[in-house]
Amino acid sequence: MTRTVVQDEAAIRALFIEHSEGMRLRSPERVVARYADDVVTCTLAPPLRNAAVDARDVESLAGWMAGFEGPITLEYRDLTVVVSGDVAFAHGLARLAAVPVGYPEGFSMWMRTTAGLQRLGGRWLITHSHDSVPFHMDGSFLAATDLEP
Structure with missing residues (x-):
């Protein structure tokens, strides 16, 4: 069967759904299963970047997930996917919502x-x-976590 761009786009969008499910179910294995062996990630948490083994570290991700009570919600919106042969690019917005351990209320950003x-x-x-996350350019340099699409 010949692969089409539509099929490739659908497979890529499924990776983002899988990421959301892995977060909701608190399954670091599901999250990192989407990554190539030599992946580079730039997440919201330090350090500036993680590469390969560090980016695929299930125990580290499980430790991060343990900092939250209940489900961790990750919702994608306005996702654009561009495919060319065996390479693709995707971009959009994502909403992260969770309740940090020890806090009475959660956050959504x-x-x-x-x-x-x-x-x-x-x-x-x-x-x-x-x-x-963008930051305010007013001299405060605070993360603009209050923005909404």
Whole structure:
């Protein structure tokens, strides 16, 4: 069967759904299963970037998830996917919502998300993932976590 761009886009969008499900179910294994072996990630949490083994560290991600009570919600919106052969690019917005351990209420914030993908071994995997939050340019340099689309 010949692969089409529509099929590739659907497979890539399924990776983002899988990420959301992995977060909701608090399953770090499901989250990192979407990553290529040599992935580079730039997440909201320090450090500035994680590469390969560090980005795929299930125990580290489980530790981060343990900082929250209940489900961790990750919702994607306005996701654009562009496919060219065995390489693809996706970008959009994502909303992260959770209740930190020990806090009476949770938070909800929107961020920008971008991913580079490659078809490896017949399946799409993320080779680069970058999430970011803008910051106020008024001298406070505070993260603009109150923005909404």
